Amino acid sequence: MRLSGIFIVRAVALAGLAACVVSAIALWQARHSARLVYAQNFALVDDHGRPFEFSQTRGRPVVLFFGYTNCPDICPTTLATLAHAKAAFGARGRDIVVLFVTVDPGRDTPAVLARYLALFDPSFVGLTGNVAQLAPVFSAYHVYHEVVHSTETASGYLVTHTATIYFIARDGHFQTYGDWTDSRDVLTRDLKEILS
Amino acid sequence: MKRSATLVGAAVTLAAAITLPAAAAPTIAVTDAWSRPATQTGGVFLTIANRGAADRLVDAASNVAAHVELHESVIVRPPGTSSANAMAGAATSKAMTMRRVRSIAIAADAATVLKPGGYHVMLIGLKQPLKSGDRVRLRLTSAHAGVISTTATVRSM
Numbered sequence: 001m002r003l004s005g006i007f008i009v010r011a012v013a014l015a016g017l018a019a020c021v022v023s024a025i026a027l028w029q030a031r032h033s034a035r036l037v038y039a040q041n042f043a044l045v046d047d048h049g050r051p052f053e054f055s056q057t058r059g060r061p062v063v064l065f066f067g068y069t070n071c072p073d074i075c076p077t078t079l080a081t082l083a084h085a086k087a088a089f090g091a092r093g094r095d096i097v098v099l100f101v102t103v104d105p106g107r108d109t110p111a112v113l114a115r116y117l118a119l120f121d122p123s124f125v126g127l128t129g130n131v132a133q134l135a136p137v138f139s140a141y142h143v144y145h146e147v148v149h150s151t152e153t154a155s156g157y158l159v160t161h162t163a164t165i166y167f168i169a170r171d172g173h174f175q176t177y178g179d180w181t182d183s184r185d186v187l188t189r190d191l192k193e194i195l196s
Numbered sequence: 197m198k199r200s201a202t203l204v205g206a207a208v209t210l211a212a213a214i215t216l217p218a219a220a221a222p223t224i225a226v227t228d229a230w231s232r233p234a235t236q237t238g239g240v241f242l243t244i245a246n247r248g249a250a251d252r253l254v255d256a257a258s259n260v261a262a263h264v265e266l267h268e269s270v271i272v273r274p275p276g277t278s279s280a281n282a283m284a285g286a287a288t289s290k291a292m293t294m295r296r297v298r299s300i301a302i303a304a305d306a307a308t309v310l311k312p313g314g315y316h317v318m319l320i321g322l323k324q325p326l327k328s329g330d331r332v333r334l335r336l337t338s339a340h341a342g343v344i345s346t347t348a349t350v351r352s353m
Contacts, residue, residue, distance in 0.1 A: 074313065
């Protein structure tokens with residue numbers, strides 16, 4: 001009777017272990033069988049006016065976002081939430097590279113970008129370029145943008161743009177996506193994924 | 197002397213009584229006004245608590261910017277986007293646009309919240325950058341309740 005009790009305990013433990021192994025394999029397969037898509041390299045100009053290539057970030061987790069400094073709503077919301085989520089990781093979070101690519105190169109010069117981003121997190125990198133430099137980046141990252149001229153508003157023009165936030169792992173593959181509606185908790189989870 | 201003072205007092209009371217319907221029934225209150233850091237263009241978000249009939253926010257003014265307008269952010273589906281986007285799927289098929297609006301409806305007996313992704317008061321041509329902790333004084337005008345003053349706090353979160 002006592003012997004069979006131990007046997008049952010052992011059998012259950014063994015079955016549990018087997019289940020763990022099976023699910024771990026399944027998880028590994030799910031993660032690795034999906035075709036990883038890698039972020040495409042590009043060459044732009046950073047907010048200090050220096051040439052910047054995406055490949056410079058290899059080995060570090062990257063958050064990529066497209067917007068413009070005259071955007072009063074979605075862009076500052078995204079930048080503020082990202083700044084706080086990143087800050088919560090402390091020293092570890094300093095590894096994260098946050099790239100803000102302008103969809104409004106006509107107004108967003110490197111100096112304008114630097115002044116704007118410093119209000120959120122001075123480590124955020126603003127990127128701009130001429131139309132020929134930016135066009136392939138918008139294309140590669142599926143960024144829709146359109147300048148909307150309106151006599152209705154004193155702002156001159158507004159820019160309709162894709163508001164996706166791209167989370168790119170250290171090896172350059174797209175880990176996950178988000179947007180301005182994500183809470184700080186959701187962004188924290190996304191950052192944790194690319195920090196690992 | 198005392199008599200004339202009483203007379204003035206009566207006149208003041210009478211004047212107050214005449215303007216009473218508007219002055220004594222502040223059915224609209226603006227609370228929790230806030231803004232984000234900004235350099236040239238800022239957005240102010242706020243809550244309009246209305247204990248009365250439906251109204252409309254028709255104007256906003258502030259000394260911090262050259263122009264103040266009422267705007268709305270809207271989600272749009274870019275033309276030509278398909279769900280066959282290998283990289284991000286539906287994530288990249290949404291874009292944000294913005295447009296000026298002439299007024300913002302203030303619902304009766306409800307709180308109307310101006311928040312990111314919807315309506316906001318847009319500050320165009322900021323005279324100086326808005327930094328976290330700064331305060332922005334606003335004068336809002338509604339069609340029925342008139343002018344309501346409030347102060348927005350700039351916060352980075």
